[in-house]
Every structure is written in structure tokens, then in C-alpha cells.
Amino acid sequence: MLSDIEISRQAKHRPINHIAIKLGIEASELSLFGDTKAKISLDILNRLQGNVEGKLVIVTAVTPTPFGEGKTVTSIGLTQGLNAIGKCATACIRQPSMGPVFGIKGGAAGGGFAQVVPMEELNLHLTGDIHAVSSAHNLAAAAIDACLFHESRLSREEYVAQSGSDPLNIDAKQILWRRVVDHNERSLRNISVGIGDNNGPVHDSGFDITAASELMAILALSRGLKDMRRRIGRLILALDTQGHPITAEDVGVAGAMTVIMSDAIEPTLMQTLTGDPCLIHAGPFANIAHGNSSIIADKIALKLSEFVITEGGFGSDMGFEKFCNIKVRESGRAPDTAVVVATLKALKANSGLESRNDINLPDMERLVAGFANLKWHIDNVSQYGIPVVVAINRFPTDTEEELQWLKSAVAETSAFGCEVSNAFSEGASGAEALARIVVSATEQASEFRFLYPLESSLEAKLMAIAESGYGAKGIILSDEAKQQLSQIKAIGLDGLGICVAKTPLSICHDPKVKGIPKDFDLPITQFKINAGAGFITALVGKVMTMPGLGVKPGYLNIDINEQDEIVGLA
16 A cells, blocks of 8 residues: 555645635635645634534544554544535644654654645645744743843833833742743753853743643634734733732733734645545644644534534543533533544553564454453543444454454443444545444434533542543642642632643553553642633643654654655655
């Protein structure tokens, strides 16, 4: 079979304005970036205000493994399959970060015959949104450090006379706004800034990956440009010497940050291999952020389509939980059904059983043991009150005997249905059966419910996620986390939601624990205030907000060939 990039390159792409017209987007609402991608003006929402919204489907998965579960493949394949059976469907996915592209995971365009094209344009830069987030974020970091510098060298009278405003009395030990870059760079996790003559005061800082920036979360959760401007103004950059928050509005940088991101607020339109529409917007990771594409993209797509397929990052304990408890609260739009993606490989890997056998070969013992992980995710999604469909993403080495056993096992659970997807190898036709069962699921009655009430205490919200979301028996706060929790309450932000940052490789905090973890406490090491995004991030265990490159990173395979074409992207 051809590689993903070869399949993408051989596809006959339709002019993107043709895709837009077919979907119902007018020429005046489109800003073209060549023939393959275009920005959609938010003015379209005014025109579509009276349109009835379509059905919203959220795609999630079992606990991730190194083999890849094919969540984006399934999302794109399902979109293609729905259109193939006569439905109008649009996909809404996140923009890939160059950290994973050049690191270990690769791109996020899907794969095989179920992908967004051109895949190299999606995976590299796209229309520049991630770079805009980086620039706006780092402007705020420069602004707060500049204020600190001038406050330290001038008297109060001199500062007021030269700046025209009162000093902020910044506490150099309480600057909360780090810098970002869209690459994996562990050496920048912890740094000192202000070193050298006339550059200080010296203070500790560091870098996160851009996908972890609060601005990325704001981009994904904003309802429009004015809402984004308000949220950016609420960003807490530092504390003053009295422990009071200093916001981007206080520093005077919020307006400039919004201007940098003013084009990024518009979703990007691309297409699948079969010419179906796909909206790309925002790119927060699900392990260190809330892991979902934008509310704006969903809203536009829902007004134009019968079905909108979106996805939450990693397993249902990660992006799906945050979709429900963070994104749905902000959008007011609950999903109509959920698709849980599983593979035979993933279930065997999640079995927790040691085996020297090739994981591609039949192994009923490990499959049966690993099924517990899939059942856990089915039950986890079901507790939100929406129908669940299981999609078995088929690999060439899968046997009919194992596939039939898995379908029979799923039939004994609370899932609405289960279907094998051959979208990777067959494209739209390989996902038609899945599409039909998803249509039926969206016709079922659902009673969506949140995991916790927003008005409950932060401790209660954390307990709800730990116990009901992960199966933990409780939570343990580090001394630092206890101090930060008291600070959050003193500032008056305990009414915000919770975004847990943890490993995606296990349902619990320990990536080595497979299957269904039991009898564990969830260790909260730190809290991070995201007042603009509207949630408090709870960092669990050893989770990092800046990934590092492995010993054999993906960039080793990426180059230009003799025909000046990009090779090695996956």
C-alpha cells in the first residue's frame, strides 16, 4: 500500500472554493490560501443564524498505545462514509502541532484513504494560526518582563511620569506567564531570564509547547472576536507583592495580543480525499490542555451540515471528559452520540499480560483480558447519558475470529452498537456500515449530564473526575498544590471548571499501569490558573507541559527528494 503522503499527493484535489460552495459558504465569506485551503469569515454565523443545527458526533477511543488507534482515521472515514450514504457531513478537527510532527507521533491528517489533503499543508504551518498563538503569547511574556524591568530601575514618581500609569508592583517570584514554542524542547522547561547587565531582575521561568498555551484554549473556546478579546483581558500573568492578580488588561497588552490572533479566530476549510469538507481550528493537546477543536468551527459546521464529526484527544478519560465538562459548558451544545475507537492491537496491549508473541498475531487470551479496557471506556462515556457506538478500526493482520468475538462481547455492554471500520484501506466505502449505525444512534433519545456541578468546590470537582472519571478512590494534594488552591480561593476563582493534565497512557496517573487501575489515589502536584479560558488546570503526577524529543525523532525521516517534494511525513 502507498504511504499516506503518496496517497495524498496522488489525489485529485478539488478547488477549495468548490468545496465551500457545495457546503453553502458564499464567496464573500471565504479568504483563499491558494486552491487547497481557505479561512471562513465569522460573518457567516450572522447569515446562518436561523439554520437548524445538525447532529454532533464526538469520536474518542480506548487507552492509547504505541500502535495507534486511528481516531482521526475513523473521524475522517466516518465523515466520508456519511457523505457516501447520502448524508451531508463535515469533519471538525484540531490543527497539528509541529512538536509531534517532528517528534514521535507524526501528523494529524488521518491516514490511508481516510485523510485530510494535502496532508503536508495541514501538518506544516497551515494558515499560521499556531504561530499567531505563539507570537501573542510571547508578547505577553515580554510585556510583563518589561514592566518588571522598568519598575525595578525607576522610582514610583519617575515610572508614573514616563509611563503615564501607576506601577503594578510585580512580584518577580510570582510571574506565572511562561513562554511557548511549537517544538518539543525539554532543555527549555526551566530557565532563568533577565541574566546580564541591565536585563533584570533575574527570575525563574520556562517554556511550554504552544498547544499548552492558555491562548490556544481561549482560541478553541471563544465564540467570536469580542469574546476572545474579553478572555485575553482576563489572563493572569503575575501576582503583585500583595498577592493580587495582574491581568493582561492591567499590563495593557490584551488588545495587541488580540490583534495578533485576529485572523486565527477564523477556522480553516480543507477537504478529505473524497472531497468532503473539513474545518481545522485550534490545537490544544488533551493530556496537558482540554484537547478539542473550536466551538466556532463546530457552530459553523452544525449550521451547514446534517452531521458534524469531531474528536477529543487520546482516550475517553482525556479529551472526551474535557469535551463534556469544559467545551459543552462553554458552547451549550451537547453531543448526540459518541464513537469509541478500538483496535485488536490496542486491547491486547492494554491487557497487562506479558507475552512474547507478536501482537499482530491471534492471541485470544490477551484480547479477552484487554476487552476490560474497552468496556471501561464504554461505561465511562455512557455515564454522560449519550448513545455509544464502538468502531473497530481494522488492521490487515486482524482475524475474522477475533473480530467476531469482539463484536459479540461489545453486544453484551451498554453500547448502542458496534461495527468494523475499513476506512483506512477502503476510504468511504469501508466506513458506510459504521456511518449507518451512527445515524441510527443519533436518532436515539439522550439525556446528557455533566460529571459535576460548576458551583461545587474545586475539591469536589476534582473528586468527581478522580472517582467517576478515572475510578480513583480519592485525591492527594502536594504541599505546593494546597498552597496554590488556597491562593485560587483567595482570588475568587474557585467557581471555574477543572482541566486535569495527566498521562494519556493509562486511565490513572501512572503510564505503566494498564487495564483497569484499581485502589489508587490521584496525586495533584500543581494547579495552574487559566482565568481567560475559564478553568483551573490540575497537574497530575509527572506530567510535562513541554515534551522532549526521543532518541530517534521523526524529523530524521523528513526531507526533500530529487523532485523537490516533501518525503517522510506520517
